[in-house]
Amino acid sequence: MEKFTLEEFFQLLKKYNVEELEGVRIEGDLEIEIEPGAGVDVSTINALLALTQYINLIQEFGNFLYHANAALMYLQRLSSALGIQLQLPSTTQQIQPQQPQPVTVEAKPKIPEKLIEVKFEPYKPEYTGVIEEVTLGAKKSEGGTREVTVTIGGERSLPFYTFDAEMPHMPVIAIDIFDRKPMLAKAVREHYEDVLEDPAEWAKKAVKDFGADLVTLHLISTDPMLEDTPPSEAVKVVEEVLQAVRVPLIIGGSGNKEKDPIVLEKAAEVAEGERVMLASATLDMDWERIGNAAKDHGHVVLSWTQMDINNQKTLNRYLLKRVGIPRDSLVMDPTTAALGYGLDYAYTNMERIRISGLRGDTDLNFPMSSGTTNAWGAREAWMKESPIEEDTPWGPRELRGPIWEIVTGLTLALAGVDLFMMMHPGAVAVLKEIMNTLMGNVKETADGDAWITMEG
Amino acid sequence: MKVKSPLEIYRYLPQTNCGECGYDTCMSFAAQIIERVVKPTDCPPLVRDAEKDEKVKKRLDELISLTSPEILEIVIGGENTVKIGGEDVLHRHELTFFNPTAFFYDVWDSLDDKEIDERCSKVVEYKKFYVGDFLTLDGIAVRCTSNNPERFKQVVKKVAGYGKPMVLISLNANCMRAALEEVAKERPLIYAATEDNWREFLQLALEFKVPVVVRSKNLDKLKSLAKTFKESGVNEIVLDPVTEPIGEGLKGTFERVIQLRRTAILGEDKDVAYPIMVTPISAWSIEADEISKAYWETVIASLFIVKYADVMIFKSLEPYSIMPTITLRYNIYTDPRTPVQVEPGLREINNPTAEDPVFLTTNFALTYYTVESDLTSGNIKGWLLVLDTEGLGVEVSVAGGQFTAGKVKDLIKDTKIEERVKHRYLVIPGLAARLQGAIEDETGWKVLVGPMDSGRIKGWLEQNWPPK
Ligand code: B12
Numbered sequence: 064m065e066k067f068t069l070e071e072f073f074q075l076l077k078k079y080n081v082e083e084l085e086g087v088r089i090e091g092d093l094e095i096e097i098e099p100g101a102g103v104d105v106s107t108i109n110a111l112l113a114l115t116q117y118i119n120l121i122q123e124f125g126n127f128l129y130h131a132n133a134a135l136m137y138l139q140r141l142s143s144a145l146g147i148q149l150q151l152p153s154t155t156q157q158i159q160p161q162q163p164q165p166v167t168v169e170a171k172p173k174i175p176e177k178l179i180e181v182k183f184e185p186y187k188p189e190y191t192g193v194i195e196e197v198t199l200g201a202k203k204s205e206g207g208t209r210e211v212t213v214t215i216g217g218e219r220s221l222p223f224y225t226f227d228a229e230m231p232h233m234p235v236i237a238i239d240i241f242d243r244k245p246m247l248a249k250a251v252r253e254h255y256e257d258v259l260e261d262p263a264e265w266a267k268k269a270v271k272d273f274g275a276d277l278v279t280l281h282l283i284s285t286d287p288m289l290e291d292t293p294p295s296e297a298v299k300v301v302e303e304v305l306q307a308v309r310v311p312l313i314i315g316g317s318g319n320k321e322k323d324p325i326v327l328e329k330a331a332e333v334a335e336g337e338r339v340m341l342a343s344a345t346l347d348m349d350w351e352r353i354g355n356a357a358k359d360h361g362h363v364v365l366s367w368t369q370m371d372i373n374n375q376k377t378l379n380r381y382l383l384k385r386v387g388i389p390r391d392s393l394v395m396d397p398t399t400a401a402l403g404y405g406l407d408y409a410y411t412n413m414e415r416i417r418i419s420g421l422r423g424d425t426d427l428n429f430p431m432s433s434g435t436t437n438a439w440g441a442r443e444a445w446m447k448e449s450p451i452e453e454d455t456p457w458g459p460r461e462l463r464g465p466i467w468e469i470v471t472g473l474t475l476a477l478a479g480v481d482l483f484m485m486m487h488p489g490a491v492a493v494l495k496e497i498m499n500t501l502m503g504n505v506k507e508t509a510d511g512d513a514w515i516t517m518e519g
Numbered sequence: 520m521k522v523k524s525p526l527e528i529y530r531y532l533p534q535t536n537c538g539e540c541g542y543d544t545c546m547s548f549a550a551q552i553i554e555r556v557v558k559p560t561d562c563p564p565l566v567r568d569a570e571k572d573e574k575v576k577k578r579l580d581e582l583i584s585l586t587s588p589e590i591l592e593i594v595i596g597g598e599n600t601v602k603i604g605g606e607d608v609l610h611r612h613e614l615t616f617f618n619p620t621a622f623f624y625d626v627w628d629s630l631d632d633k634e635i636d637e638r639c640s641k642v643v644e645y646k647k648f649y650v651g652d653f654l655t656l657d658g659i660a661v662r663c664t665s666n667n668p669e670r671f672k673q674v675v676k677k678v679a680g681y682g683k684p685m686v687l688i689s690l691n692a693n694c695m696r697a698a699l700e701e702v703a704k705e706r707p708l709i710y711a712a713t714e715d716n717w718r719e720f721l722q723l724a725l726e727f728k729v730p731v732v733v734r735s736k737n738l739d740k741l742k743s744l745a746k747t748f749k750e751s752g753v754n755e756i757v758l759d760p761v762t763e764p765i766g767e768g769l770k771g772t773f774e775r776v777i778q779l780r781r782t783a784i785l786g787e788d789k790d791v792a793y794p795i796m797v798t799p800i801s802a803w804s805i806e807a808d809e810i811s812k813a814y815w816e817t818v819i820a821s822l823f824i825v826k827y828a829d830v831m832i833f834k835s836l837e838p839y840s841i842m843p844t845i846t847l848r849y850n851i852y853t854d855p856r857t858p859v860q861v862e863p864g865l866r867e868i869n870n871p872t873a874e875d876p877v878f879l880t881t882n883f884a885l886t887y888y889t890v891e892s893d894l895t896s897g898n899i900k901g902w903l904l905v906l907d908t909e910g911l912g913v914e915v916s917v918a919g920g921q922f923t924a925g926k927v928k929d930l931i932k933d934t935k936i937e938e939r940v941k942h943r944y945l946v947i948p949g950l951a952a953r954l955q956g957a958i959e960d961e962t963g964w965k966v967l968v969g970p971m972d973s974g975r976i977k978g979w980l981e982q983n984w985p986p987k
């Protein structure tokens with residue numbers, strides 16, 4: 064494959080006088096749109112098209128496995144795709160830290176000859192509570208057709224504090240798919256371009272290529288403001304997706320208060336036995352109907368509130384006490400706000416909920432889910448450049464977007480999230496890598512001293 | 520802070536309610552100490568009496584130690600300074616975090632001078648607008664990779680010229696001494712005393728009176744180093760439990776950092792109640808390409824911005840590395856006790872005339888500054904009405920009832936906007952669309968529903984202004 068740097072790219076554009084071409088818009092760093100019917104020289108169009116295809120091609124990457132270095136591998140590909148700084152450091156010198164040279168210091172009496180040796184005794188907190196374990200998906204023996212199931216929760220300590228108590232399950236990642244083409248940031252969209260019209264293929268890609276542990280199917284076409292697909296029609300997609308993949312499924316509505324309960328009820332029916340998660344019951348919807356749909360068909364329900372610990376308690380209680388949802392069938396979504404756009408609220412709200420659960424509050428000791436995809440709403444993730452003139456330039460958004468989703472997710476992982484709903488494959492890979500690391504699943508280590516003396 | 524109630528503090532105060540501190544009563548002053556808004560030394564009579572009377576002096580010292588933060592607070596830098604440590608709690612909702620993690624960026628002395636200047640300028644010039652202010656970077660870390668005292672000294676001097684706080688990095692005491700002879704008055708943080716070189720570094724810290732990092736992966740050793748330094752008269756100590764960049768090493772780092780901070784605060788172990796250093800730059804010693812290393816550096820940094828690092832050393836100066844970490848730091852260190860808000864009222868954007876549009880937004884700082892900067896930088900002339908929604912954003916306040924048509928009516932009246940413009944068109948945020956009718960009824964103005972995102976106002980105006 065030919066190598067290509069950003070600089071060369073821009074030079075090429077210059078060569079074709081792109082800035083002056085009418086009807087050709089260059090959006091951001093790598094996005095080129097040619098408006099139909101624009102009077103542009105054919106050879107130029109061809110050159111530009113070749114270029115876009117080339118970029119699409121190199122940004123496509125299939126079938127990579129999740130092993131310890133998946134994230135880094137991904138990033139390597141991303142960087143080569145973008146043609147930025149390709150240097151692969153096979154030659155990286157492992158510089159050993161220099162031994163400090165013996166110095167002759169006139170030891171004044173103040174400097175002791177020997178260290179005062181003391182022991183560090185770590186403080187050990189006690190938590191009485193335990194987070195409920197919830198299993199999503201059901202295998203044949205359990206009445207479903209899933210080949211794998213996913214269990215979350217079970218913590219007895221703060222997230223990844225495995226030195227306090229074992230953390231039985233690593234948090235899992237679901238990739239969002241939709242039953243119609245949604246609005247997506249370009250950096251996300253380009254990874255799904257070929258499957259946007261086909262939820263079943265989309266689900267396959269999410270699982271096979273991008274390593275999703277589960278899939279979240281959003282039935283947004285049921286929105287009365289969009290296609291207003293009737294529930295019986297919409298749930299056909301549920302069946303298709305269940306056929307297409309063997310991982311557990313999460314089913315979401317459109318967010319429409321009147322329609323979601325009917326849609327989710329129907330979805331619960333067709334997914335009978337599969338132990339899906341219905342997303343979501345909220346206080347301003349008919350939560351009772353959604354809760355009953357989950358209970359009657361053996362599914363899990365997502366209890367979603369808007370950043371308010373007391374509302375979360377209330378809704379959980381309603382679902383547990385009034386509907387009678389079993390304790391192993393409830394997951395909470397306390398709402399995710401993106402980095403820079405309320406993440407402080409989201410983090411603290413979740414952290415408080417988790418601590419309350421660990422301290423024995425049985426209205427709040429349930430696993431948590433996060434709509435981490437919200438990170439793409441942040442301007443820093445998608446805007447081509449800063450709207451503020453005085454800002455230091457923001458740099459290529461292809462690199463800002465994924466890291467925005469990663470940092471949003473990682474922060475909330477530290478607050479106690481057990482299930483992430485995400486979209487960018489690179490962000491999924493990196494978040495998995497860091498969680499695997501914190502779980503102790505990544506064995507290799509590297510020198511913590513090398514940086515002190517490395518040159519470069 | 521050991522005390523939890525103002526009453527416990529009140530006992531130590533003069534109890535005259537003289538008001539010199541700016542508060543009406545000693546009791547309210549005591550409450551402000553608890554909130555860490557003021558310090559005992561902000562009570563002038565107490566300080567004056569302590570100078571004269573040994574007994575009062577003792578009382579003041581006792582109060583200071585009772586009310587000082589759990590984690591030692593340290594100031595790095597000469598003319599420009601950055602404060603680190605000073606934390607009191609493990610979770611921000613328990614009070615707040617106080618001194619944001621200080622970000623230092625790497626230069627090394629085997630670089631040529633031009634590149635050093637380039638990197639330093641990037642650090643000094645970096646800025647990112649966020650809720651009303653520019654976020655900036657704190658300082659420069661200079662590593663001695665030449666192992667040559669003369670070169671290190673020269674480079675450190677050059678870097679000092681940029682006026683930013685510094686961390687000096689070399690395990691070689693000779694190199695460190697050479698640098699300190701040049702810049703000790705800038706009060707750099709020196710890095711690092713280890714099991715091997717601690718005697719020399721102890722000497723340097725005492726002689727040059729600079730804060731020092733003690734470094735060990737073994738927490739017994741780390742604590743022993745800190746204790747030895749403290750007992751030898753060094754007061755400003757930073758702990759580096761060694762950042763290992765990947766795998767089990769990184770997991771171990773996570774554990775060490777948490778154990779240190781938790782044991783300091785809950786276990787009340789004063790020997791480890793010091794600021795913690797984490798070095799995301801370690802990511803650059805792994806085998807990968809530049810973007811991967813920069814990403815991984817950001818990941819390590821994020822982990823420890825959330826969990827307890829007080830000072831960090833970074834290498835990547837790429838905007839995609841800096842932006843997420845600097846934003847996360849701001850978010851985690853925002854005081855959760857007070858929503859960040861601005862004064863409600865009327866703002867004039869780009870010298871508007873009586874023909875220009877009137878916009879409405881809320882007084883949540885994030886909302887206000889986003890809108891204001893979009894208008895200003897888009898060269899849009901207009902009048903911006905800022906509604907008091909108690910510091911809440913548009914959608915939240917519409918949903919929560921702080922954004923109402925009645926309040927908009929009052930705002931129009933109070934700001935006398937009707938005397939400033941000839942038209943009666945109000946542009947409201949797209950997310951407040953449902954209030955369109957109610958605002959028209961209350962105010963008699965014609966209400967235009969603007970776009971969802973204020974970044975799109977410019978394009979929207981081209982289509983919709985002046986109204987037909
Ligand atoms: C952070 C947040 C909170 C924080 C609020 C912090 C604060 N100081 O505002 C807290 C935790 C307190 C909170 C509470 C609630 N929240 Co809330 N919250 C959010 C969240 C995550 C982000 C909102 C935000 O800050 N956005 C960023 C700011 C900058 O956006 P903004 O103010 O809208 O400004 C933009 C635009 O409006 C526009 N704009 C602004 N001004 C102008 C002016 C003009 C002229 C134009 C054209 C455009 C324009 O441009 C701006 C920049 O893009 C959203 C979900 C989400 N991801 O959006 C939910 C959300 C807004 N919350 C919601 C709800 C329901 C609530 C609660 C009522 C729930 C509850 N638990 O009781 C409470 C209400 C509290 C109250 N009012 O008393 C819902 C609202 C649903 C609805 N449409 O009615 C949302 C959408 C979540 C959801 N998906 O359901 N919330």
Ligand code: SF4
Nearest residue numbers: 537538540545548562
């Ligand atoms: S200055 Fe001191 S004595 Fe006077 S009111 Fe304040 S706290 Fe009390």
